[in-house]
Structure formats: C-alpha cells, structure tokens
Amino acid sequence: EPEVTQTPSHQVTQMGQEVILRCVPISNHLYFYWYRQILGQKVEFLVSFYNNEISEKSEIFDDQFSVERPDGSNFTLKIRSTKLEDSAMYFCASSELGQGAADTQYFGPGTRLTVL
Amino acid sequence: AQSVTQLDSQVPVFEEAPVELRCNYSSSVSVYLFWYVQYPNQGLQLLLKYLSGSTLVKGINGFEAEFNKSQTSFHLRKPSVHISDTAEYFCAVTRSGGSYIPTFGRGTSLIVHP
Numbered sequence: 001e002p003e004v005t006q007t008p009s010h011q012v013t014q015m016g017q018e019v020i021l022r023c024v025p026i027s028n029h030l031y032f033y034w035y036r037q038i039l040g041q042k043v044e045f046l047v048s049f050y051n052n053e054i055s056e057k058s059e060i061f062d063d064q065f066s067v068e069r070p071d072g073s074n075f076t077l078k079i080r081s082t083k084l085e086d087s088a089m090y091f092c093a094s095s096e097l098g099q100g101a102a103d104t105q106y107f108g109p110g111t112r113l114t115v116l
Numbered sequence: 117a118q119s120v121t122q123l124d125s126q127v128p129v130f131e132e133a134p135v136e137l138r139c140n141y142s143s144s145v146s147v148y149l150f151w152y153v154q155y156p157n158q159g160l161q162l163l164l165k166y167l168s169g170s171t172l173v174k175g176i177n178g179f180e181a182e183f184n185k186s187q188t189s190f191h192l193r194k195p196s197v198h199i200s201d202t203a204e205y206f207c208a209v210t211r212s213g214g215s216y217i218p219t220f221g222r223g224t225s226l227i228v229h230p
Contacts, residue, residue, distance in 0.1 A: 004159070042220045042221060042222045042223065043160065043206060043208075043223075044220070045217050045218050045219075048216060055216070056215060056216055056217055058217055091159050093159075093160075102148060102167050104162050104165070106162075107152075107160040107161065108159050109157065109159045110158075110159055
C-alpha cells in the first residue's frame with residue numbers, strides 16, 4: 001500500500017540554524033500539507049500546498065517557514081533560524097482529490113526536530 | 117473560530133470491553149468532523165469522518181462515531197476493544213466550506229489492558 005515517507009526521522013540542530021525536512025507524498029496525490037505537534041500538545045496545521053503554490057497557511061506559518069516541491073516527488077519544509085520553540089514532531093500529509101476539508105489525508109510517520 | 121475539546125486525556129479499559137472517547141466542538145458555521153488514530157512512532161491515520169448525511173458514521177477497525185448537532189458532540193465508540201487499539205486518538209474539526217484549516221483536540225490516550 002502506498003504511503004507517505006519522511007526523512008530524517010529525527011533531526012537535531014543548534015538554535016539559529018536552518019533545517020530542511022523532507023517528505024515524499026503518495027505518487028498520484030496532488031495536495032500536500034505540513035503539521036506540527038509540540039510534545040504533549042495538539043496537532044497544529046501549518047500549511048497546504050497545491051500546484052506549486054501555498055493554498056492556505058496558519059498563523060504559525062510565518063516568514064521563518066517555507067515550503068517547496070523541488071522535483072516531482074519531494075515536498076520540503078524549510079525552517080530558517082530555528083528557535084527552541086520549534087522543537088516538535090513535524091508531519092507531512094498528502095491527499096488526492098483536492099476536495100478541501102472533505103479529502104482524506106494520508107500522514108507520514110513524522111520527523112522529530114530537536115533544537116538545542 | 118472553532119475549537120475541539122476532548123474531555124478525557126487518558127481512558128484505561130480492559131480488553132473486550134466497550135469504550136467511548138468523547139469529543140465536543142464549537143463552531144459558528146457548519147463543520148466536518150474527523151477522528152484520527154496515532155499508533156506509537158507513526159503518523160495519524162484517519163478512522164472516520166462526518167461530512168453530511170447519516171449522523172452515525174462507521175470507520176475502520178470497528179469504530180463508529182455519532183454526530184450530535186444539538187450537543188455539538190462527535191463521540192467515538194467501539195463495542196469491544198483489543199490490545200492493538202492502544203493508541204492516541206485525535207478528534208478534529210474543519211469548516212465545511214471555504215477555509216480548510218483544521219483544529220485538533222489534545223488527544224485521548226486509549227490504554228487497553230489484558
């Protein structure tokens with residue numbers, strides 16, 4: 001069964017450094033998403049992406065963050081100048097149909113980002 | 117704005133017993149409702165969703181949920197749980213039109229004891 005994959009599974013970085021989290025969505029999916037989950041807290045939506053553009057973004061997704069689909073398979077989340085509070089699990093998701101909220105999203109296993 | 121409240125942070129239950137995980141939401145507009153399960157070291161997996169129509173929604177792994185508009189609830193139930201159902205369960209809500217941005221609850225940890 002096709003699945004969303006994410007690399008690395010765990011990323012440790014120093015405060016102020018840039019990190020890139022990578023995701024490979026399911027191959028025929030067209031809509032991509034990033035979420036984060038700070039330890040012990042709720043899952044939070046960051047951004048959705050379609051046709052090489054951001055569709056929607058939350059208040060969390062400020063200028064520190066950017067997303068990109070650099071090729072036909074990868075979908076990346078870049079965090080510039082990381083802060084301690086960026087430490088979280090970051091989940092990528094993809095969906096096929098683009099029915100917005102009605103879509104079924106398929107989630108990857110997550111990347112745990114630790115900022116020291 | 118919308119919000120989701122999962123009333124129980126942890127629900128312990130014995131194997132083969134029934135379980136209900138509670139979810140209440142608030143929203144000024146029509147909503148879609150979702151339940152996700154997260155097994156250890158895995159991403160979220162959709163259990164079921166309510167978009168419209170019948171208020172009783174059946175999902176995977178024998179779970180079902182009932183949408184109650186008057187009580188603004190979407191409780192998740194299973195008549196007989198297994199050890200393998202031990203996981204974190206998240207309720208989520210989105211607007212049914214326009215902006216997609218979902219709001220998740222804090223999660224309920226279901227712990228099934230033998």
